[in-house]
Amino acid sequence: xxVVNGMQLAKKSYENYSHENxxxxxxxxxxxxxxxYTSENHGAEFTFDNGISMCLLADGIVAFNHNNKSxxxxxxxxxxxxxxxxxxxxxxxxxxxxxLVNQKIKTDHRVLFIFGNLDSMPSAQRFIEENLNRLFSxxxxxxxxxxxxxxxxxxIVDDFFSAASETADRIHYDLHTAIRPSKNEKFxxxxxxxxxxxxxxxxxxxxxxxxxxxxxxxxxxxTFSYYSSLNHNANAFTVELGTVMPFGQNDMSKFTAFxxxxxxxxTKPDVNLPDFGQCNMxxxxxxxxxxxxxxxxxxxFDDNIANFETFSKGALIASETGCEYRAQHxxxxxxxxxxxxxxxxxxxxxVIPYAL
Ligand SMILES: [Zn+2]
Numbered sequence: 001x002x003v004v005n006g007m008q009l010a011k012k013s014y015e016n017y018s019h020e021n022x023x024x025x026x027x028x029x030x031x032x033x034x035x036x037y038t039s040e041n042h043g044a045e046f047t048f049d050n051g052i053s054m055c056l057l058a059d060g061i062v063a064f065n066h067n068n069k070s071x072x073x074x075x076x077x078x079x080x081x082x083x084x085x086x087x088x089x090x091x092x093x094x095x096x097x098x099x100l101v102n103q104k105i106k107t108d109h110r111v112l113f114i115f116g117n118l119d120s121m122p123s124a125q126r127f128i129e130e131n132l133n134r135l136f137s138x139x140x141x142x143x144x145x146x147x148x149x150x151x152x153x154x155x156i157v158d159d160f161f162s163a164a165s166e167t168a169d170r171i172h173y174d175l176h177t178a179i180r181p182s183k184n185e186k187f188x189x190x191x192x193x194x195x196x197x198x199x200x201x202x203x204x205x206x207x208x209x210x211x212x213x214x215x216x217x218x219x220x221x222x223t224f225s226y227y228s229s230l231n232h233n234a235n236a237f238t239v240e241l242g243t244v245m246p247f248g249q250n251d252m253s254k255f256t257a258f259x260x261x262x263x264x265x266x267t268k269p270d271v272n273l274p275d276f277g278q279c280n281m282x283x284x285x286x287x288x289x290x291x292x293x294x295x296x297x298x299x300x301f302d303d304n305i306a307n308f309e310t311f312s313k314g315a316l317i318a319s320e321t322g323c324e325y326r327a328q329h330x331x332x333x334x335x336x337x338x339x340x341x342x343x344x345x346x347x348x349x350x351v352i353p354y355a356l
Contacts, residue, residue: 060115084120089175
């Protein structure tokens with residue numbers, strides 16, 4: 001923690017920079033700017049020749065707005081790096097921000113970019129003190145590095161969606177990469193909707209992004225996407241784009257469709273989408289949420305097993321003092337297994353195929 005705090009303290013203040021100098025630092029690379037500079041007084045605003053304005057809201061958090069936007073303009077949140085070592089989404093968002101700042105692309109919408117756990121990015125750690133993606137709840141009051149960051153992010157997201165027009169589409173894609181490889185390389189978690197209907201248009205959008213596997217969550221959580229879905233009625237998803245890799249080592253060719261579709265979302269009034277019926281998607285319902293209750297919690301499968309590996313009915317998946325967890329259906333698959341989570345936290349999910 002000390003080392004990273006040291007890095008945080010070493011951040012330069014941009015307060016005395018002229019508007020022009022500040023813009024040129026941002027234009028050279030938004031992520032590097034966010035990692036190296038800070039300010040006591042955020043809120044610097046810029047307007048570009050193409051009619052787009054930009055506002056720095058906090059370290060690593062920036063909003064873009066079209067000054068002549070139409071009433072149908074969308075309000076879009078793109079978040080990345082909620083886990084600081086998940087580099088591919090950070091590089092994707094950074095590319096989009098750099099393109100906007102340098103006027104290579106122009107958005108038709110209100111767009112908020114959030115680079116989540118800036119403090120854990122330099123050391124390529126998932127988090128410093130605790131998992132940021134378990135802290136998105138109005139009730140949380142943690143004063144850890146991540147707790148304070150979650151509070152700040154929630155306030156900014158609240159303000160962003162509160163200022164959206166009533167009829168505008170509200171969208172939030174929270175972009176991640178998984179710890180382990182997956183049989184279905186890209187997949188998305190659809191937060192629990194409390195009985196509201198699933199958006200087939202959103203699923204078709206994800207399919208166009210090359211995300212063809214969907215997990216339907218069946219319970220409230222404290223993830224970022226659930227927060228936006230519950231509190232702001234946003235079409236929100238946790239999107240998993242592949243496996244964790246160091247910065248600069250991602251094979252960006254794997255994200256061509258994703259990048260192209262996201263760019264279309266930002267730059268066009270509407271994205272041309274196929275009918276949901278024509279999308280070949282694998283949809284799963286969450287069957288078991290298995291939390292770790294004891295320190296002897298153990299997974300009963302190989303460490304290298306991929307997400308979405310299936311089990312036969314009755315197969316032992318995990319155990320701990322006083323409890324055994326078994327597959328309840330043939331073809332039940334495991335997702336996000338991690339025996340090293342803190343006691344009380346989720347150690348894995350199991351899922352079963354679902355027809356929408
Ligand atoms: Zn993640």
